[in-house]
Amino acid sequence: MNKIGLASLLLVCLILSSAAPKQVLYQVMSSHPHDVKEFTPYIQTVKQQGRLWLVHLKGNVPPKVMKNFRRTNGQDVKHYSAPVLKAAFAAPLIKDFISRIDVPSIKSDVETLSNYKTRLAGTPDNQKATAQVKGIFAGLGYSISEYCYRDGACSIVADKAGDGSSSDVIMIMGHLDSVGKNFAGADDNASGTAVLMEIARVLKDYGNKKTLRFFATNGEEGGLYGAEHYAKLLTKSGAIKKVVLAINMDMVGYNSNGMVELETDSQYEGLANWFAGLATTYTKLRSKITIGAWGSDHVPFIQAGVPTLLTIEDWSTKTPCYHQECDKPSTVNYEYAGEIAKLNLAAIMTKDAE
Ligand SMILES: [Zn+2]
Incomplete structure (x- = not known):
């Protein structure tokens, strides 16, 4: 790839990345019906796996509602079945x-x-x-x-x-x-x-x-x-x-x-x-x-x-x-x-x- 080609590719990447900003992911920290009622209007997308409930937010979320969410980088949250291992020696x-x-x-x-x-x-x-x-x-x-x-x-x-x-x-x-x-x-x-x-x-x-x-x-x-x-x-x-x-x-x-x-x-x-x-x-x-x-x-x-x-x-x-x-x-x-x-x-x- 020549220099012009490389420059155009970088430009396209730059435009794409600014056109689609990475949305911040949050973990929901409460499932109390009262809290759920309060924060539901501010949720854009939801992914629920067992106890793990991940959301993207929308609009201006008031601080008292924000307490129900924890910011996550997506790597620090997981939900999976533990591999079934052969039972170890039981003392x-x-x-x-x-x-x-x-x-x-x-x-x-x-x-x-x-x-x-x-x-x-x-x-x-x-x-x-x-x-x-x-x-x-x-x-x-x-x-x-x-x-x-x-x-x-x-x-x-x-x-x-x-x-x-x-x-x-x-x-x-x-x-x-x-x-x-x-x-x-x-x-x-x-x-x-x-x-x-x-x-x-x-x-x-x-x-x-x-x-x-x-x-x-x-x-x-x-x-x-x-x-x-x-x-x-x-x-x-x-x-x-x-x-x-x-x-x-x-x-x-x-x-x-x-x-x-x-x-x-x-x-x-x-x-x-x-x-x-x-x-x-x-x-x-x-x-x-x-x-x-x-x-x-x-x-x-x-x-x-x-x-x-x-x-x-x-x-x-x-x-x-x-x-x-x-x-x-x-x-x-x-x-x-x-x-x-x-x-x-x-x-x-x-x-x-x-
Ligand atoms: Zn309890």
Whole structure:
């Protein structure tokens, strides 16, 4: 190609690139019906894959609406089925502890938590539910701290100390509050809270090296308040650096296809794949991986630099009663919640043994 030809080609490229400016891609950060109603008029195109919802925007989006979106370069977001690998060697000790997961006990805790009229953060019934969760951890002999992000709205932290050989902390969490519908919030998130307590029960007799931390968060539905408050405190004191793994469980009880969704940000994609391998080795679950974390208590910890993962029911077949009064214990698939318990128990024990 001669010089004139090259110059014309460059000119054509320049014209084309200015005529079709690259549109900025955003990830949607909320699926709350109120937010969806608010931002829908500003969406030009939508691509939805599981929990990943990518949009192009149109018009002048007001700042209060912009909070529902996170700018993405397209490379830092992904949604895919994890490759099904041959199961690795299953450690006998882990298999032994996994066999102690008691599905009826998870069911019983979901029913008890759903028996409060509302678990909306800060209401008297939410305080009763918080006290009950606190009592269960205290009964296991764990050391309890309460973190109130405002008057009457507190999260519970229960620590099982390690054997002194490590200062590392492994944390597992689930939010105990609900959106406040009458006698509801069974899947969202009595299920995650019940699994949190079941894992704590099973691990009572385990000789851990690292500190195991059970974190029942509050105010997730209002805006991740409890988790954000605690992540900030840990960051300020420097204690956040000791947390080598954090697991979030939010909505782990509605499912028909045996699929778990593993969600984090791109820097922890390896963690999601590690969990997918554990799922194959220790459970009946298959995994989908979503890169591009949003909408639950794992987010403040990822932002604070902690390797953190959300385990959640397959979002493409999530409960039809999401944030509604029909989110009752009778809709929960307790065997499935039990499989999620096994997965997260295996992750904790594997990490602890490192
Ligand atoms: Zn939730």
